[in-house]
Amino acid sequence: MLIIRRDEVLKLLSMRDVIEVVEEAFREKGMNAVQMPPKQYLFLEEGGDLRAMPAYLPRLGASGVKVVNSHPRNREKGLPSVMAIIELVDPATGRPIALMDGTEITAYRTGGASAVATKYLSREDSRNLCIVGAGAQSRRQLDAILEVRDIGRLLVYDVVRGAAEGLVEYARSLGRGLGAEAADAPRDCVEQADILVTATPAREPVVRDEWVRPGTHINAIGADAPGKEELDPAILLRSKIVVDDYEQTMHSGEINVPISKGILRRDQIYGELGEIVTGRKRGRTSRDEITVFDSTGLAILDIATARRVLEMARSAGLGLAMEGLGL
Numbered sequence: 001m002l003i004i005r006r007d008e009v010l011k012l013l014s015m016r017d018v019i020e021v022v023e024e025a026f027r028e029k030g031m032n033a034v035q036m037p038p039k040q041y042l043f044l045e046e047g048g049d050l051r052a053m054p055a056y057l058p059r060l061g062a063s064g065v066k067v068v069n070s071h072p073r074n075r076e077k078g079l080p081s082v083m084a085i086i087e088l089v090d091p092a093t094g095r096p097i098a099l100m101d102g103t104e105i106t107a108y109r110t111g112g113a114s115a116v117a118t119k120y121l122s123r124e125d126s127r128n129l130c131i132v133g134a135g136a137q138s139r140r141q142l143d144a145i146l147e148v149r150d151i152g153r154l155l156v157y158d159v160v161r162g163a164a165e166g167l168v169e170y171a172r173s174l175g176r177g178l179g180a181e182a183a184d185a186p187r188d189c190v191e192q193a194d195i196l197v198t199a200t201p202a203r204e205p206v207v208r209d210e211w212v213r214p215g216t217h218i219n220a221i222g223a224d225a226p227g228k229e230e231l232d233p234a235i236l237l238r239s240k241i242v243v244d245d246y247e248q249t250m251h252s253g254e255i256n257v258p259i260s261k262g263i264l265r266r267d268q269i270y271g272e273l274g275e276i277v278t279g280r281k282r283g284r285t286s287r288d289e290i291t292v293f294d295s296t297g298l299a300i301l302d303i304a305t306a307r308r309v310l311e312m313a314r315s316a317g318l319g320l321a322m323e324g325l326g327l
Ligand SMILES: NC(=O)c1ccc[n+]([C@@H]2O[C@H](COP(=O)([O-])OP(=O)(O)OC[C@H]3O[C@@H](n4cnc5c(N)ncnc54)[C@H](O)[C@@H]3O)[C@@H](O)[C@H]2O)c1
Pocket: 070, 072, 075, 080, 081, 082, 106, 110, 132, 133, 134, 135, 136, 137, 138, 157, 158, 159, 160, 163, 199, 200, 201, 202, 206, 220, 221, 222, 223, 224, 295, 296, 297, 298
């Protein structure tokens, strides 16, 4: 059993590798070659939720479970909103083989999922990126999208001005000549977007339909539990909706509220990202269509990424070998 700390995971992970692993995991899902029951939630009265997320990818030899929370007010307490631990087991025996920090893996693989969606769904000439919600996920969203599109300008909106400015500062520190600015209102940022990322814990829409231009691609990241919602449902009604997983998104993704209110029907969902990655369905088919990737976060992405981290940790000699845990 190898125990891998957060700083070690950070040393080993690169966004480019994660995007490759995430795309492979979506391909496996598109070929129906994975097991991934929908995540299970505990809704904690104290102000957040706790989820168990198991997955098995036989061709990658990866099986395990992530345990992760989402507590939107944690930042007031000096803690991240989202924290996670991942356990990997040997698929042949069930023997625990690794226990690792999953907080960074969650942020990297969520960025990776947006990168894969952006590659297949956004216009190739997309230049302007708008990010609404400048918390922990937003940096990895930026890193990931920069890997797949030639972004020239970043606009950021957050209800906390300092958070938006923090992301702008980070973007400038990347040294890619990216023009980055904080916006005073979400409209100022959304109206100029070729690619829009929403990464807030909002429970009512923060993006209005009339602000979204034809041809925009939206990565809707924040809604990942029942009752969460970031987009005006009218946007969904005129968009090509691509989900990461039918069952999870109907229950807890961006579409969960409009589905439960009867505003949107399941047959209005275009497909899953895995179906596009495998070529069974086409991605963007016209310059003007609006595409929405509804991301709830998949356990297969966590477990496939964790498996890669374990291989890299073994060859780099990182991690603490420990007996007496599970065996
Ligand atoms: N889809 C996925 O796979 C996935 C993965 C991880 C996290 N999430 C979700 O993404 C969301 C963000 O996570 P995080 O870790 O970045 O949280 P965070 O607390 O670090 O950041 C959230 C940011 O959103 C801002 N915000 C809140 N309400 C807003 C509003 N109405 N308009 C604009 N900004 C607003 C906050 O000020 C904060 O800066 C959470 O809902 C989390 O559960 C989804």
